[in-house]
Amino acid sequence: MTDAVTDLRDIPFLTADGSSATLRDYDPRDGEGVILVVNVASKCGLTPQYEQLEELQKTYADRGFTVLGFPCNQFMGQEPGSMEEILEYCSMTWGVSFPVVDKIRVNGSHAAPLYKALKQTPTVEGEKGRITWNFEKFLLTPDGAVHRFRPTTKPDDPKIVQVIEAHLPA
Template sequence: MSVYKFKAKTIEGEEISLKQYERTVLLIVNTASKCGFTPQYKELQGLFETYKDQGFSVLGFPCNQFMGQEPGKEADIKTFCELNYGVTFPMFAKVDVNGVYAHPLFVYLRKQTPGVLGLNTVKWNFTKFLVDRDGKVVKRYAPTTKPSDLAKDIETLLQKKPVK
């Protein structure tokens, strides 16, 4: 199993297969526009711009499960991200990352990389999941981890060739 088995709706409402990102190193992040970590959008965009031509992408998944910090509709979220942080990496429709209605992708991500104390939940907005070129979840990063601190891990994965 890999992340490529999942589908998700883009922020424009089009359902796509994550298979289109096959052989791409991915950083999957649950995001929010009204969170203390929202300025991380700038560093996420920086990572995307730095590594996109080498086979890397950030995938942003807005989530309103943490103190209602993503209350807007998809069009509002998209505009906010573009105007305030110059976001050009792929953004998706709002999802739940925990609970009964959690998006299947996040159920998978959580199971592959348990969090603090082995808990199988996403702790907060801007939890980050690094995925290798084979679609395998390699590491989970806490919301407090700055995206720029992931550069070495991303570079390491970019140097590895896919197994498939």
Template sequence: MDVLKYEMPLLTGEVQSLADYKGKVVLIVNTASQCGFTPQFKGLEELYKEYEDQGLVILGFPCNQFGKQEPGDSGEIGAFCEKNYGVTFPVFEKIEVNGTAAAPLYQDLKKAAPGLMGTKNIKWNFTKFLLNRQGEVVERYAPTTKPEELEASIKELLSRD
């Protein structure tokens, strides 16, 4: 399943082809700026800075479906991420990850890597999907999984061609 076949708008409004990330190790995360897990932005940015030159990219997808914890518009989201966490990895426009209006990207991610007990729905903000250089989903991580806990898996995927 090719989950990187989509074009998605960045916070700037510029449309980004996710196919441009083929050949990289990709971590896709649904984010929110008013969530108990929001401090994970710091760890995500640290991973990105540490491994970007080796081929890691982190893609943030703000979502307001969980407790309305991402109420802002694109400008507010971008300013928050930059000011509070120095985020430099790509962050996209707000999307839905569950329900009939779920972004097709997330429909594919959930099919490729179901959650605990085979559930398809995203349970909360900061659910993470790790993709190998071929664009295949290799793992889904719960919101409680801290970014630093992914480092060994990321390093392993980066070491492969």
């Protein structure tokens, strides 16, 4: 495991109830799991991706995978609700069972430290920097790699599924 992933997995953020946590706290295999970090929103054209995120969670959770949702209201105010409203919406509308943590900022001077670090990862096209929209995805693997996928790449895209399957036990 590289220092970059160790550092990423140790950057604190707040949970939905206001407690401090790190990615390590959500790693089902203590540093050997695969985590998909996604900035989410409830009122976005991409919001139906919740369904695919939940399907990934159900399919791979028992092998050491988890989705971690980070609500963000920076893109046209598409996540305006309180944490209670966001959690209820995710559960009731999409049946979300994966963790959804406290609302954050992903861009700008007040961006969450985890997202400041994640944005250093280039996409497959070689682009890094700003989060472009809701549902940008970062897949952290035990070998130290971080794979970045743009918002329009669906969670069940073969490129994402191949990375997940390659890093989980059979």
